[in-house]
Structures are given as C-alpha cells and as structure tokens.
Amino acid sequence: MKILVLISNVPDTTTKIRFVDNNKAFDTSGVQWIINPWDELALTRAVELKEAGGVETITVANVGESITEPTLRKALAVGADDAIRIDTKPKDAYFVASQLAEIAKNFDVIMVGIEASDYNGSAVGGMLAELLDFNSVSAVSGMNIENGQLTLTREIDGGQQKISVKTPVVTIVQKGIAIDPRIPAMRGIMMARKKPLKVVPAVEAGEKTSYVNFELPPPKAACKMVEEDNVKELVRLLQEEAKAL
Amino acid sequence: MSILVYTENWDGKFKKLSFELVSYAKALANELSTTVTALSIGKVADEELKKLGNYGASKILNVAEDRFENLDNKALALAVANAAKSEGSKAVVFAHNNLGKAIAPRVSVKLDGGMVTGVTELPESTDPIIVKKKVFTGKAFANIQIHADIKILTLAQNSFELIETDNNAVIESFDAGVSDDVFSTTLNETNKVTGKVLLTDAEIVVSGGRGFKGPENWGILEELADVLGAGMACSRPVSDEGWRGHEEHVGQTGKIIAPNLYFAFGISGAIQHLGGVNSSKVIVAVNKDAEAPIFEAADYGIVGDLFKVIPQLTEEIKAVKS
Numbered sequence: 053m054k055i056l057v058l059i060s061n062v063p064d065t066t067t068k069i070r071f072v073d074n075n076k077a078f079d080t081s082g083v084q085w086i087i088n089p090w091d092e093l094a095l096t097r098a099v100e101l102k103e104a105g106g107v108e109t110i111t112v113a114n115v116g117e118s119i120t121e122p123t124l125r126k127a128l129a130v131g132a133d134d135a136i137r138i139d140t141k142p143k144d145a146y147f148v149a150s151q152l153a154e155i156a157k158n159f160d161v162i163m164v165g166i167e168a169s170d171y172n173g174s175a176v177g178g179m180l181a182e183l184l185d186f187n188s189v190s191a192v193s194g195m196n197i198e199n200g201q202l203t204l205t206r207e208i209d210g211g212q213q214k215i216s217v218k219t220p221v222v223t224i225v226q227k228g229i230a231i232d233p234r235i236p237a238m239r240g241i242m243m244a245r246k247k248p249l250k251v252v253p254a255v256e257a258g259e260k261t262s263y264v265n266f267e268l269p270p271p272k273a274a275c276k277m278v279e280e281d282n283v284k285e286l287v288r289l290l291q292e293e294a295k296a297l
Numbered sequence: 298m299s300i301l302v303y304t305e306n307w308d309g310k311f312k313k314l315s316f317e318l319v320s321y322a323k324a325l326a327n328e329l330s331t332t333v334t335a336l337s338i339g340k341v342a343d344e345e346l347k348k349l350g351n352y353g354a355s356k357i358l359n360v361a362e363d364r365f366e367n368l369d370n371k372a373l374a375l376a377v378a379n380a381a382k383s384e385g386s387k388a389v390v391f392a393h394n395n396l397g398k399a400i401a402p403r404v405s406v407k408l409d410g411g412m413v414t415g416v417t418e419l420p421e422s423t424d425p426i427i428v429k430k431k432v433f434t435g436k437a438f439a440n441i442q443i444h445a446d447i448k449i450l451t452l453a454q455n456s457f458e459l460i461e462t463d464n465n466a467v468i469e470s471f472d473a474g475v476s477d478d479v480f481s482t483t484l485n486e487t488n489k490v491t492g493k494v495l496l497t498d499a500e501i502v503v504s505g506g507r508g509f510k511g512p513e514n515w516g517i518l519e520e521l522a523d524v525l526g527a528g529m530a531c532s533r534p535v536s537d538e539g540w541r542g543h544e545e546h547v548g549q550t551g552k553i554i555a556p557n558l559y560f561a562f563g564i565s566g567a568i569q570h571l572g573g574v575n576s577s578k579v580i581v582a583v584n585k586d587a588e589a590p591i592f593e594a595a596d597y598g599i600v601g602d603l604f605k606v607i608p609q610l611t612e613e614i615k616a617v618k619s
C-alpha cells in the first residue's frame with residue numbers, strides 16, 4: 053500500500069496573530085513554521101503502520117513556495133520516504149486540492165488533517181476526493197491495515213464506528229489517529245537530508261474564494277473576581293448578571 | 298432557485314442544531330429573496346420533518362432510505378448535489394459538524410461552487426457575497442468573498458439564534474439518484490455512549506485540567522455536571538494521560554465547542570486550549586494561580602482550590618435549583 057500524507061505548513065500554535073497591508077494579509081514576520089498538528093499525527097500513524105509492515109512507501113506533499121521546505125524536511129526526518137512540493141502560493145482550498153489531485157491519483161491511501169490550524173478550512177481532503185472520484189472518510193481517529201485491508205475508526209456524535217472502506221480512499225484524520233506526534237531523531241534528521249524532495253510546477257487551476265480582509269476580535273472586558281469562600285456570589289452573578297444558569 | 302439546507306437526523310430526530318441551521322438558511326433566503334428547501338436523508342417521521350417548517354423551510358425533500366446509514370461520504374455528497382440540482386439551488390448550507398465537514402467540500406466540487414466553512418454570521422454583503430468566519434483557531438476573523446455562482450456554507454455551531462416562523466412546509470419524497478455501486482463503506486461496529494450529555498450539544502460544559510492531579514479525582518466534577526445537566530470536557534494533557542477519554546478533549550487539536558457557559562477548573566488557559574473554547578458565551582475560571590492566563594479569557598474567576606470550590610458550587614446550585 054502506498055500512502056500520501058498531505059502536509060500543511062502553518063504558524064506555530066503560539067504565534068501572535070497580526071495582519072499587515074490594511075488587514076489584508078497575515079503578518080509572517082518572525083513566524084515559526086511547523087507541520088500542521090493534525091498532519092503531524094497523520095504522518096506519525098503512517099510511519100507506525102509502515103514499521104508494522106503493510107505499507108510500501110510514505111510520500112508527503114505540500115502546495116507552497118520554498119519557505120515550506122524546512123517543514124517538508126522535518127516530515128522526511130519523521131519518516132516519510134520522499135516529498136513533493138508543488139511550487140505555488142496556495143490561493144484557496146479548491147486551488148490547493150486541484151494541485152494535489154495531479155499527484156494523489158497514484159496512491160492507495162491519502163491522509164489529510166481534519167483542518168489546517170491557520171485558515172481552519174476543513175476542505176482540501178473532501179475536495180480532493182471528489183476531484184479524483186475517490187471515496188473519503190472524515191473524522192478518522194484510528195487506522196489499521198490487516199491483510200491489505202484498510203479498517204478505520206471514525207468519530208460520530210457521541211461515539212465511534214469501525215468501518216472498512218475500499219481503496220483508493222482519502223482519510224481525513226483527527227485526534228486519536230496517533231497519540232503523540234513523532235519527534236525526529238538525530239539519525240532521521242541526517243537521513244532526511246539525502247531523501248528526495250521533488251519540486252514540481254503548479255497546474256492551471258482556478259480559485260473560488262478570496263480573502264477580503266481580516267479582523268481581530270474586540271478586546272475582552274476584565275474578568276470579574278469572586279472570593280474562594282463566596283461561591284454563592286458566583287452563582288448569583290451567573291444567574292442574574294450573565295443569565296447563564 | 299431556493300437555498301438548500303442539509304438537515305442531518307440522529308436516530309430519526311432533529312436537534313437544536315438542525316433548527317439553528319434552518320433559521321440561518323431562512324434569514325439568508327430572505328436576503329437573497331428566495332425560499333428554503335430542507336433535505337433529509339434517512340428514515341424520519343413526517344411529524345418530525347414538519348418541525349423544520351417551524352423555522353422557515355417551505356419544502357422538505359425526504360429521502361427515506363436506510364442505505365445512507367453507513368454515512369458513505371461519496372454517496373451522501375451525490376445525494377445532496379442531486380437535490381441542489383433539482384432545486385436549482387444557489388446556496389447549500391450544512392452544519393459545521395462531523396458530517397457537514399465531511400460532505401460539504403465534495404458537494405462544492407460537484408456543483409462547481411465556492412465554499413466557506415465555519416461561517417459565524419449572515420453575509421455582510423450579498424452582491425458580491427462576503428461571509429465571515431473565524432481563522433487561526435479563533436484568534437481572528439476573516440471576511441471571504443465567494444466568486445462562484447453557487448455558494449456552499451457550513452455554519453459554526455451556536456452562532457445563530459432560532460427564529461420561528463409560520464409553518465407552511467410541504468414534504469416531498471425525493472429520489473436521490475444514487476445507485477448501489479456508489480457506496481463503498483462497510484459498517485462493522487458502532488459504539489455509542491448513552492445517557493451522557495454530548496459535549497457538542499451541551500449548553501453548559503464543565504471542564505478540568507491537570508489541576509485535578511490524577512485520574513481518581515473526577516467524581517466531584519461528574520457530580521457538578523449532573524446537577525447542571527452539563528457536558529464534561531478536559532484539557533489535552535488530561536486525555537493524553539488517559540485520566541479522561543479523548544472524546545472529552547477540547548481545544549485546538551480536540552473538539553471546538555461554543556456552549557453558553559464554560560467552567561474551567563485547574564486549567565492554565567494555554568492558547569491551544571482557548572482555541573477550542575473561546576466561542577463560549579460566558580467563561581468561568583477556577584485556578585489557584587492568580588497569574589494563570591485563563592483569567593484573561595474568563596468573564597468570572599475564583600483564585601482558589603478546585604477541590605474546595607467544586608463541592609461548594611454543586612451544593613449552591615442544588616440549593617438554587619430546588
């Protein structure tokens with residue numbers, strides 16, 4: 053089985069969010085870039101499955117300009133065999149999915165994080181599946197390969213389901229797929245330098261949406277403090293002032 | 298030319314979420330001078346279907362079939378797209394929940410539409426159409442313009458009020474036009490927790506962090522949840538350590554929730570935690586460290602020991618409820 057893990061390059065989760073150019077663009081100055089946390093868990097599970105046998109190769113792919121290469125190198129250090137970077141600025145989810153479709157058609161299982169922690173789109177995986185006419189399974193929190201058969205655990209409201217699904221398939225994964233993301237070891241980092249990272253040109257594709265501008269949330273009023281031994285007062289405030297009880 | 302809204306059912310029933318969604322679709326339809334058609338897939342009684350009319354659906358397309366129970370994403374997306382085509386819909390609205398997120402992107406491609414997920418408000422402008430959503434996990438908002446003729450939206454939970462209207466809904470049975478060979482998902486096993494308030498449905502959520510010290514101390518929080526009829530949540534380290542199940546993990550990498558009232562006990566308020574809860578209407582924090590960042594996000598706070606505060610709170614709430 054050949055696995056493709058899609059890697060989104062996102063600002064570190066502690067980044068202070070600021071905008072420039074009249075609030076039309078995200079301020080990337082001083083930003084630390086990381087593998088999108090869900091993509092990192094997806095990759096971790098792919099590596100675990102490969103170690104258990106049953107997976108031939110793991111490829112990682114990203115749509116982005118050269119600044120995303122350190123993130124792809126990190127994915128190689130974690131355990132991917134090769135990386136592909138589609139050399140263009142990601143415009144919107146449809147544009148990104150169209151780029152990835154060219155590559156993804158050659159794989160059995162495509163793993164995509166449930167969303168990217170920057171624009172929170174939750175869109176690329178489903179769009180990609182539709183473009184390829186593959187099936188897709190969302191909210192996947194477990195993946196196993198037994199005798200070449202893919203079995204998945206999927207989260208539903210208030211529970212879980214175990215399902216089997218035919219390949220090729222796009223799996224949209226979330227928490228649970230792996231517990232802790234794998235940290236690259238020194239050996240992995242050394243090896244990653246020699247692993248192939250292919251840069252391919254973008255294909256012609258449209259975009260369906262565009263960012264008009266961004267806003268920061270209005271500042272929050274100060275927290276109203278209540279004494280530890282006056283829980284009664286807290287309950288009164290929640291009832292009478294906040295009308296939340 | 299109507300607006301199509303996909304209303305999922307849970308064992309044949311709709312939820313507040315479904316009615317929020319229809320209310321939103323109706324308000325959008327008013328702005329675009331059109332009507333709302335709801336699509337229901339699965340076996341739902343007419344009486345239940347009719348409830349969608351109370352919030353503004355004038356037509357309800359009913360696909361009363363069991364085949365979609367395995368939630369095959371490809372088959373469901375085809376059914377929704379076929380309904381949108383037969384209605385000539387110019388917008389399709391989904392909930393921003395597990396199933397909505399799974400299908401909406403597929404439908405957007407099928408209809409050659411433009412999609413924005415997790416919208417929080419009615420469009421600020423309808424010509425061109427510009428909608429608002431949260432980005433950077435709640436740290437900012439973006440206004441996004443859709444360039445395609447057909448608009449696909451998923452609505453963030455708890456972001457729109459219920460609006461009741463006169464009910465003149467008609468129910469029509471609808472042939473989804475999905476042949477058997479489209480389905481490729483086999484359901485082997487379903488496990489559901491019963492009797493618990495679902496975190497994503499809960500109006501009140503009580504949540505605990507590492508301040509609970511270990512897996513054995515959660516009885517007091519369970520009791521509080523019981524008294525409040527609240528859902529239970531926890532921070533990521535708590536579920537990573539296995540003190541609580543991972544279905545309770547909220548935050549950037551867990552569930553994103555937006556209850557009316559969120560209690561954070563022994564949670565420091567890391568930015569990744571807040572990403573999952575900062576849409577709550579009212580936040581209460583109890584932490585023994587006065588400097589904990591959770592107090593910057595909270596509306597009400599107590600600097601104190603959760604092991605003392607929680608039992609008192611349970612007693613107080615019992616008292617005011619009786």
Ligand SMILES: Cc1cc2nc3c(=O)[nH]c(=O)nc-3n(C[C@H](O)[C@H](O)[C@H](O)COP(=O)(O)OP(=O)(O)OC[C@H]3O[C@@H](n4cnc5c(N)ncnc54)[C@H](O)[C@@H]3O)c2cc1C
Pocket residue numbers: 065089505506507508509531532533534535546547548549550551562563564565566567568569570573583584585586589601602603604
């Ligand atoms: C990529 C990434 C994603 C992440 N995603 C998430 C996520 O989705 N959700 C999430 O929650 N975290 C997430 N985290 C982790 C996050 O950064 C924090 O580490 C985590 O939220 C801390 O959990 P906590 O508040 O329970 O524990 P701590 O930070 O250890 O805080 C415990 C708090 O309890 C207080 N306390 C201790 N004893 C008592 C007592 N007796 N009474 C009252 N208060 C007491 C302490 O003062 C302290 O403030 C993520 C981190 C990363 C890097």
